[in-house]
Amino acid sequence: MKIVLAPMDGLTDAYAREILTAIGGYDLCVTEFLRITNTLFPTRVFYRRFPELNINPDSGQKISHTKSGTPIFLQLLGSDNSAMADNAAKAVSLGAEGIDLNFGCPAKTVNRRDGGASLLKFPDRINQLVYSVRQAVPANIPVTAKMRLGFDDQSLAHDNAQAIQDAGADWLTIHARTKKDGYRPPAYWDALAPLADQLTIPIIANGEVWSVDDYYRCKERSHCSSIMLGRGAMVTPDLALQIKNALDDKSTPQLSWPEMCQMLDKLYQLMIHNSALNERYVAPRLKLWVKWLMANFSQAEAIFPELKRIKDPHQAIELIRLSQDL
Numbered sequence: 001m002k003i004v005l006a007p008m009d010g011l012t013d014a015y016a017r018e019i020l021t022a023i024g025g026y027d028l029c030v031t032e033f034l035r036i037t038n039t040l041f042p043t044r045v046f047y048r049r050f051p052e053l054n055i056n057p058d059s060g061q062k063i064s065h066t067k068s069g070t071p072i073f074l075q076l077l078g079s080d081n082s083a084m085a086d087n088a089a090k091a092v093s094l095g096a097e098g099i100d101l102n103f104g105c106p107a108k109t110v111n112r113r114d115g116g117a118s119l120l121k122f123p124d125r126i127n128q129l130v131y132s133v134r135q136a137v138p139a140n141i142p143v144t145a146k147m148r149l150g151f152d153d154q155s156l157a158h159d160n161a162q163a164i165q166d167a168g169a170d171w172l173t174i175h176a177r178t179k180k181d182g183y184r185p186p187a188y189w190d191a192l193a194p195l196a197d198q199l200t201i202p203i204i205a206n207g208e209v210w211s212v213d214d215y216y217r218c219k220e221r222s223h224c225s226s227i228m229l230g231r232g233a234m235v236t237p238d239l240a241l242q243i244k245n246a247l248d249d250k251s252t253p254q255l256s257w258p259e260m261c262q263m264l265d266k267l268y269q270l271m272i273h274n275s276a277l278n279e280r281y282v283a284p285r286l287k288l289w290v291k292w293l294m295a296n297f298s299q300a301e302a303i304f305p306e307l308k309r310i311k312d313p314h315q316a317i318e319l320i321r322l323s324q325d326l
Contacts, residue, residue: 025240036078130167
């Protein structure tokens with residue numbers, strides 16, 4: 001059973017990966033996607049998206065982990081077989097422990113450019129993309145994929161999943177909605193069950209898991225024991241740990257608001273001490289996470305009206321620190 005931290009553009013960057021995996025429960029992270037066109041990117045591009053890339057200089061072993069030891073895969077998005085293969089091979093040479101391929105992004109700008117979920121209309125093309133990447137990287141490096149149930153409908157769900165398996169993928173994550181569904185509830189967990197039953201590679205369920213109870217319902221209906229957490233991880237940062245402990249019959253005390261403030265302070269410290277990061281990026285990230293936390297914490301709801309007007313990151317974190325006594 002795996003719990004994977006989802007790639008979410010602008011959310012689960014290296015800072016969030018470090019914070020969330022330090023809390024515990026995650027077996028794997030996947031980076032935000034690197035958009036591939038027809039170019040082999042220079043090394044600096046890979047490190048910008050995936051700063052944890054690393055290789056042990058003595059053994060040559062890939063050690064692209066968060067500081068708490070959670071492995072990270074690089075996600076690629078694109079439709080050019082050769083460029084995807086070449087960039088995958090380069091990423092592995094730089095230390096990537098695995099390559100994940102994005103066939104699920106619903107963004108219009110991505111889909112208009114023949115990427116993400118738009119490829120779900122063409123199972124043969126998906127097969128060739130996965131096969132090209134699989135052949136380009138060593139056999140011991142996992143190649144995985146993420147897809148949705150379809151583009152406009154679910155009619156090609158099995159064809160796409162089978163195409164990914166036949167191409168040699170090690171496992172497949174399925175967001176239990178179509179591109180047309182976007183992120184609107186519900187997630188169609190039941191639609192994953194026949195795929196999980198018929199395919200021989202592991203299927204990881206994704207979509208609408210916000211609590212431990214959701215995990216158990218998803219597991220029962222999807223026939224998938226492994227899950228990928230996305231927005232639920234932002235709302236409940238210890239959700240992966242709660243699920244793991246529940247499976248081990250252990251209880252997990254809910255994180256308190258002061259503990260959440262400490263987490264946000266750590267996020268602030270990581271960002272503010274990165275000389276390569278524009279300081280204007282810091283306050284919006286703090287605001288965004290506080291907004292997600294409003295679902296569980298009245299304190300977040302209380303400070304957000306004032307916080308959302310603040311542009312200075314130092315003022316933003318000071319407001320968050322003061323809120324610990326609310």
